[in-house]
Amino acid sequence: MLEFLELYGILGVHHFTLYNHTLGPEVGCILQDYVSRGVVTLLPWKLNMASQKEIRTEGLFAALNDCLYRSMYRYSHAALVDLDEYIVPRHNDTLPELIKWLGTRLNTRTTGSYSFQNAFFYLQWSDDHRISSSTDPFQRGLVTLRKTRRRAKLHPHKQRSKYLCRPEHVVEAGNHFVWEFVPGHGTLNVPPDAAILHHYRVCEFGGDDCVKTASVVDRTAHRYRVRLLERVRARWAELREKCGLWEYPVVAPRVTTSPPAGPNSTVVKQLRQS
Numbered sequence: 001m002l003e004f005l006e007l008y009g010i011l012g013v014h015h016f017t018l019y020n021h022t023l024g025p026e027v028g029c030i031l032q033d034y035v036s037r038g039v040v041t042l043l044p045w046k047l048n049m050a051s052q053k054e055i056r057t058e059g060l061f062a063a064l065n066d067c068l069y070r071s072m073y074r075y076s077h078a079a080l081v082d083l084d085e086y087i088v089p090r091h092n093d094t095l096p097e098l099i100k101w102l103g104t105r106l107n108t109r110t111t112g113s114y115s116f117q118n119a120f121f122y123l124q125w126s127d128d129h130r131i132s133s134s135t136d137p138f139q140r141g142l143v144t145l146r147k148t149r150r151r152a153k154l155h156p157h158k159q160r161s162k163y164l165c166r167p168e169h170v171v172e173a174g175n176h177f178v179w180e181f182v183p184g185h186g187t188l189n190v191p192p193d194a195a196i197l198h199h200y201r202v203c204e205f206g207g208d209d210c211v212k213t214a215s216v217v218d219r220t221a222h223r224y225r226v227r228l229l230e231r232v233r234a235r236w237a238e239l240r241e242k243c244g245l246w247e248y249p250v251v252a253p254r255v256t257t258s259p260p261a262g263p264n265s266t267v268v269k270q271l272r273q274s
Contacts, residue, residue, distance in 0.1 A: 117196050118196075
């Protein structure tokens with residue numbers, strides 16, 4: 001959770017709206033600290049309905065649209081993402097800089113959302129050797145630093161993609177793309193050489209077959225390594241005693257699978273208020 005909040009903070013996010021379905025005491029304590037500093041809005045989201053039977057995935061679409069309308073006219077842009085997803089620019093340092101940069105190269109006058117192609121960084125793949133050999137437990141504990149191998153082929157837009165939107169131009173938000181815009185507005189498909197969605201998870205269909213897919217090593221997120229480590233380490237020190245955190249982040253050992261060498265294994269990496 002610290003990694004998510006602090007890395008997105010580096011990327012230019014100023015406020016987070018989170019929906020509390022279930023929280024453990026340590027994460028709950030961490031989030032309350034961010035709430036007290038005005039960085040997080042934490043809303044209850046324990047629905048009296050059977051997920052996947054009476055409603056899809058804990059009312060995901062209701063939460064997305066609640067967030068959309070809460071952000072409207074308060075923030076210039078909103079990113080509707082999961083906790084294991086990061087929109088990472090490849091040329092720019094922050095997301096606001098990316099939006100400005102795109103505006104100098106493309107016609108964004110009618111853009112209501114910016115779509116980013118999904119890249120799976122499967123957790124079953126081995127940790128980056130530069131990180132796993134480090135003696136710094138914080139460095140070894142951050143998933144965006146230790147998981148640098150990703151699937152070579154990106155998903156097309158609208159399949160697993162996520163987006164940044166201008167809330168006032170959106171009528172209805174979906175999970176992977178905007179379902180309805182205010183008339184006259186639409187989606188800009190951001191080219192992958194400008195930014196992609198880093199998605200850190202296990203194989204999406206279960207098992208370990210995903211590790212057989214063609215992959216590349218992408219260390220783009222390492223551009224934020226020094227700043228991210230400084231911020232996470234500082235917040236951990238501040239909250240360790242208050243929230244009952246471990247003395248150091250602990251990464252449990254696990255068996256990982258490296259892709260075979262060869263042609264399939266190559267080495268390649270909410271916003272400011274208006």
